[in-house]
Amino acid sequence: MRATTELDRLGLDGGGHLIVARALAPLRPGDQVVVAGTHPALRVQLMAWCRTQGHGYTDSDPPVVTKGPAGGQRWHGAIRAGAGEGPPLAQADQRWGLAARGALVEAGGPALGAQWADRDHVWADIAPRLYAAAAAAQWDPATAVDWSSATALPADVEQAVVTVMTYLVENEQAALIIPARLLGQIHPHFREVMQLLAAQAADEARHVEVFSRRGMLSGGPLGTSAVSGRASLQTLLTESDFTTAGFLLSVLGEGTFLDLLRFLHTHAPDPVTAAVTRLALRDEARHVAFGVAHTAHAVHADRSYLGRLRQAVERRHTALLSTAGLGSDVFDALVLLAAGSWEPSAISRGWQAVQDLQRAMDEGRRRRLAYIGFPADEAAVLSALHTRNFM
Amino acid sequence: MSELLLGAVAYDPKVVTIWDGFQTWLRDQDLGFDYVLYSNYDRQVEQLVGGQIDLAWNSPLAWVRASLLAGAAGVGLSPIVMRDTDCDLRSVVVVRDDSPAQTVQDLRGKVVATGALDSPQATLLPLSLLHAAGIQAGRDVQVRRFDIGVGLHGDHIGGERAAARALAAGEVDAACMIDSNLLLFAREGVLPAGQTRIIAQTQPYDHCTMTAGPAADLDLVARFQQLLLGMSYADPQLRPLLELEGLKEWRPARLSGYGQLERAVEETGFYDAAGNPGARDHGA
Numbered sequence: 001m002r003a004t005t006e007l008d009r010l011g012l013d014g015g016g017h018l019i020v021a022r023a024l025a026p027l028r029p030g031d032q033v034v035v036a037g038t039h040p041a042l043r044v045q046l047m048a049w050c051r052t053q054g055h056g057y058t059d060s061d062p063p064v065v066t067k068g069p070a071g072g073q074r075w076h077g078a079i080r081a082g083a084g085e086g087p088p089l090a091q092a093d094q095r096w097g098l099a100a101r102g103a104l105v106e107a108g109g110p111a112l113g114a115q116w117a118d119r120d121h122v123w124a125d126i127a128p129r130l131y132a133a134a135a136a137a138q139w140d141p142a143t144a145v146d147w148s149s150a151t152a153l154p155a156d157v158e159q160a161v162v163t164v165m166t167y168l169v170e171n172e173q174a175a176l177i178i179p180a181r182l183l184g185q186i187h188p189h190f191r192e193v194m195q196l197l198a199a200q201a202a203d204e205a206r207h208v209e210v211f212s213r214r215g216m217l218s219g220g221p222l223g224t225s226a227v228s229g230r231a232s233l234q235t236l237l238t239e240s241d242f243t244t245a246g247f248l249l250s251v252l253g254e255g256t257f258l259d260l261l262r263f264l265h266t267h268a269p270d271p272v273t274a275a276v277t278r279l280a281l282r283d284e285a286r287h288v289a290f291g292v293a294h295t296a297h298a299v300h301a302d303r304s305y306l307g308r309l310r311q312a313v314e315r316r317h318t319a320l321l322s323t324a325g326l327g328s329d330v331f332d333a334l335v336l337l338a339a340g341s342w343e344p345s346a347i348s349r350g351w352q353a354v355q356d357l358q359r360a361m362d363e364g365r366r367r368r369l370a371y372i373g374f375p376a377d378e379a380a381v382l383s384a385l386h387t388r389n390f391m
Numbered sequence: 392m393s394e395l396l397l398g399a400v401a402y403d404p405k406v407v408t409i410w411d412g413f414q415t416w417l418r419d420q421d422l423g424f425d426y427v428l429y430s431n432y433d434r435q436v437e438q439l440v441g442g443q444i445d446l447a448w449n450s451p452l453a454w455v456r457a458s459l460l461a462g463a464a465g466v467g468l469s470p471i472v473m474r475d476t477d478c479d480l481r482s483v484v485v486v487r488d489d490s491p492a493q494t495v496q497d498l499r500g501k502v503v504a505t506g507a508l509d510s511p512q513a514t515l516l517p518l519s520l521l522h523a524a525g526i527q528a529g530r531d532v533q534v535r536r537f538d539i540g541v542g543l544h545g546d547h548i549g550g551e552r553a554a555a556r557a558l559a560a561g562e563v564d565a566a567c568m569i570d571s572n573l574l575l576f577a578r579e580g581v582l583p584a585g586q587t588r589i590i591a592q593t594q595p596y597d598h599c600t601m602t603a604g605p606a607a608d609l610d611l612v613a614r615f616q617q618l619l620l621g622m623s624y625a626d627p628q629l630r631p632l633l634e635l636e637g638l639k640e641w642r643p644a645r646l647s648g649y650g651q652l653e654r655a656v657e658e659t660g661f662y663d664a665a666g667n668p669g670a671r672d673h674g675a
Contacts, residue, residue, distance in 0.1 A: 013577030014584030041573075041589045044481060048570035051476050054624075054639035070639040073625035108627025 001027060002064075007037030012045035020046070020065060024055070029069040036062045077107035082189055087125070092117040092189035101189050115185035116242050120301035124293035127192040134199035134286055141209045144279055149271040150217050156342075157269050158218050160333035164264065165215030166223035167330045168280075169208055171257070171391040174233040175287075176204035178249050182242055196290055203283040210276040217272060226327035228320075232389035235316050243298045243305065244312045247372075250291025252313070253391040254284050255368050259361045260390055267338045267353070292368050299373045306373055310382060317385040326388050361390070394423025395611050397446040398435040401428040402546035405635050412632040420618055422611070431542030432456075432509075433668070440464055442606035446471070446615070449602050450544035451511045451652050452661075457602055459666030466605040470644030471616045476637050478648065479595035481570045482516045485587045487558060492565065495524045495591045501564035502533045504554035508671050509661075510545025511652050512598075513554065517567035518673055519655035520593050528673050535563050536673060548572065555581045565590070597648025616643075 005023035010016040016037070023033045035046055043063050050057035056066030082089045084102025094111040096103075116122045153161070183197035215222050236253065239245040261281040268274035299305045331354065336342075339350025362383050369379035399410055410426045417424040427444065429435040432453040439447040440460040449457060454470075461468045484503070486492045492501070498521070506513025514536065518528050528534045537554050540547025551568045555576045558566035568576070570592070576582040601619070603612045619641040622629050633639065656662055660669040 011584055013574055013582075017574075041483075044483060044570050044589060044592055045574060047479065047481065047595075048574055051479065052571055052637075054475060057479075068639065070624050073623065073639075074630065076625035077627060106627070108630060 001031040002034065003027065003032070004034040004036060007035060007039065007042065009038050011037075011039035011041055012049050013041070016042075016045070017049050020049070021053075024065065024067050024071075027067050029067050029072065031067050033065045033067070034062055035065060074106060075104070078104050079107070081105050088119055088123065088189050088191075090119045092119075092187035094187070096187075096189065098188055101191060112187065114187035117187040117189070119190065120298055121242055122186050122190050122193045122294070124193075124290060124297045126293045127190075127196055127290060130286055130290050130293075131192050131196040131199060134196060134203070134283075137282065137286075138199070138202070139206070139279060141206050141213070145210060145272060145275045147213070147217070147272060149275075151270045153218075153269050157336065157340075158220075159223075160336045161269065161273055162215050162218070162220060163223040163329050163333040164337070165211045166225065167229065167327070168211040169215065169222075170225055170229060171233060171253075172204050172207040172211060172280075174236055174391065175249060175254065176201050176208065178236060178245055179204075181237075182245060185242070193294075200283075200287050200290075203287070207276075207280045207283070210279065214272050214276050224327070224329060226329075228323040229327055229330075229389050231323045232320055232387045233391060235319050236391070239312065241308075243295060244309060246291045247295045247309050248312060248316065249391075250287050251295055251368050251372070252365060252386050254291065255288045255364055256361045256386065256390045257284055258288060259357055259364055263334070263353070263357045264337070267340070269337060269340070288368075292371060296372045303373070309372075310374075310378070313382050313385050316387065320387055320389075326390060393608060393611060394425055395445045395607065395615055397424070397426040397448065398429055398438060398444040399426060399448040400432055400435055400450070400543060400546065401430060402540065402543040409632055409635050412629075416622075416629060416632075417615070417618060422614055422618060424615070432544050433542065436460060436666075439602060439604040440466060440468075442466075442604060445604055445607035445612070447602050447604065449600055450546060451596070451598050451600070451649060452509060452515070452544045452656070454600050454602060455649060455652055455656055456662050456666050459662055459664065461605070463665035468605070469603040469607075469612065470646055471601040471603050471612065472619045472641045473597065473600045473644045474636070474638035475640050475642055477598040477600065478642065478645075480512065480598055481595055482512045482520070482567060482593045483570055483573055483589045484517055484520065484565050484567055484591040485555075485558060485573065485582070486565045486590055487561070488586050488588050490564065490588070492590055495521055495526055497590075498565055499526065499531050502535050502562075503528075504535045504537065504557045504563040504566040505673070506536075506545050506550030506554055506567065507538045507541050507543070507547070508536055508673060509541060509543075510550055511655075512545050512569040513551045513567050514545070514673060515655040515659065515661065516593050516596065516651055517591075519651060519658055520591055522655075522658055524591075534673050548575075552576065552581060558582070558587070593651060595648070596651045597645065600644050602644075 003023055005019055007016045007019055020035055043059060046063050047057045050065055054068035054070035058064040081096040081099045081103050082101050094117060096105050097112045099105045179197040180201040183194050186194050188194055236249055239248055261277045265274055265277040334354050335350040338353035339346040365383035365386060366379040369382055370376055399406055414424050432450055435447050436453050436457045438444050439457055457468055492498055508514060526532055537550040539549035551572050554566040557563045559582055577584050622641060624630055624633055624639050663669050
């Protein structure tokens with residue numbers, strides 16, 4: 001077969017090779033294209049281009065290109081990295097590397113070595129929708145909070161806010177590191193999970209920002225960091241299994257934090273505290289939704305996972321037996337914030353509110369554990385073993 | 392141990408990747424194979440003819456010198472394979488589009504930029520082209536040489552690119568380069584399309600060639616040749632190596648494409664008849 005293509009005055013130094021390549025594309029090796037054109041260096045350029053591309057060249061007038069086999073050989077043994085549309089495959093191939101889902105992947109090259117290439121180890125059907133929601137709900141700490149609305153509070157109330165904010169920053173830093181570390185080990189075939197965890201890390205980065213800023217808003221230093229709190233959080237960082245790490249962080253820890261943030265929003269003594277806790281609460285609800293959905297997915301795929309999760313809770317509880325749990329200054333600050341004043345009757349109300357908070361936290365944990373698949377009695381036991389540090 | 396020892400010149404770090412990869416593949420095919428790297432072609436060629444290595448991956452100028460040295464020593468050399476991209480190259484003499492020069496005759500009294508002193512494609516062959524037109528470097532034209540990577544026989548592209556830049560900057564009246572680099576420099580923006588014009592080009596010539604020396608085991612060389620000719624661009628293990636080395640397929644070596652360079656070497660006295668280094672200033 002022989003085709004003709006016309007370059008007019010265009011040379012191969014100005015893009016003419018695209019037109020020649022387009023003419024060659026539908027042909028088979030051995031087929032020819034006559035290249036017409038008036039560029040004075042056309043023949044020199046075409047001969048050089050054909051040599052580098054593996055095409056034959058006949059130096060006639062006009063010159064003729066004979067298609068070589070290299071273009072087709074490159075795609076010999078190429079495979080599709082799943083389908084672009086629809087749910088990901090059950091097993092991602094490490095040979096796909098970083099190729100887009102659905103792309104045609106040239107054979108060869110280094111295998112990826114992602115730790116999680118099985119769909120059941122990372123996936124939840126709700127992940128694409130949650131990522132879309134997360135992308136739509138990103139907010140700017142500089143403008144989403146009216147920082148000028150801060151009101152002067154009594155010194156001890158302000159101190160209670162500072163204490164709680166300091167505690168929240170510490171917890172959010174753990175909650176940032178964990179998804180950031182996990183997402184680097186996910187096969188990108190499960191890109192919605194990767195994207196969701198990236199958004200989650202970005203959420204936590206904003207939470208660290210707004211809680212730090214609120215903590216220092218009155219000009220004083222931040223509060224304290226207790227050994228027990230840090231010890232509790234650091235046990236989360238050592239969990240290497242994707243599902244277990246997400247279960248401990250998002251289902252139990254962030255799940256518990258939903259009640260805490262709701263409590264702080266309700267009892268916020270100033271508009272800035274109310275705003276930052278409301279914004280964080282909205283983000284955390286997505287994190288918990290994915291954690292619960294994925295853990296339920298993993299348990300549905302492999303019922304024995306329940307035992308593994310139970311052991312993780314017990315292991316963490318044992319590791320923290322010798323620590324004091326929630327720092328008393330944080331606990332006391334919560335009571336004071338709920339009380340609103342030092343009146344004995346108000347303190348009594350505040351105390352009761354924190355008792356109610358802990359009950360709500362426990363109920364929430366048991367509800368989520370039951371959704372995942374734990375029997376009610378086991379859910380109650382596991383909820384009780386959850387760290388007294390809340391996260 | 393029966394194995395072939397190949398010499399290659401380390402003109403770029405990728406040379407290690409290429410020959411490590413080929414070594415692994417050749418050994419997987421049960422061919423005993425190792426390689427050594429040289430910093431320049433002169434020593435590689437001397438050791439090929441001297442029998443310290445069995446094979447040399449030679450530049451065209453290294454081939455010319457090897458054949459001179461072998462002739463003087465009374466030993467034989469065998470061309471084995473070359474790349475598809477080693478066949479039928481041209482060098483071109485380029486001027487700016489607004490230059491009054493239409494032919495090389497119009498370069499008399501002008502400044503011509505070349506690559507490194509030992510670059511076949513960007514110095515020896517283009518100057519030989521001028522010589523054939525009666526234009527003597529140093530007498531009729533002034534040569535401005537860009538000596539980058541001397542010893543590498545023009546494998547280092549730096550000299551050609553510097554010559555092209557000098558042309559674009561108006562520092563010289565013409566520049567010499569290989570045809571494919573003219574396209575490359577257009578893509579890089581060094582010589583934008585429409586701003587240059589070719590006023591002369593060489594006849595097609597051949598470039599690198601794999602050469603077996605007098606010490607090589609002929610059966611192993613035959614097996615080596617057979618394996619290289621059988622390398623397929625469709626093989627995902629080999630394709631990245633072939634791309635790095637700049638070929639789609641190996642072809643049987645031919646010697647028909649070195650006549651122009653042999654003439655250029657003779658004209659300039661670059662090597663004497665026994666392969667010893669000679670004049671090297673090209674009138675610069």
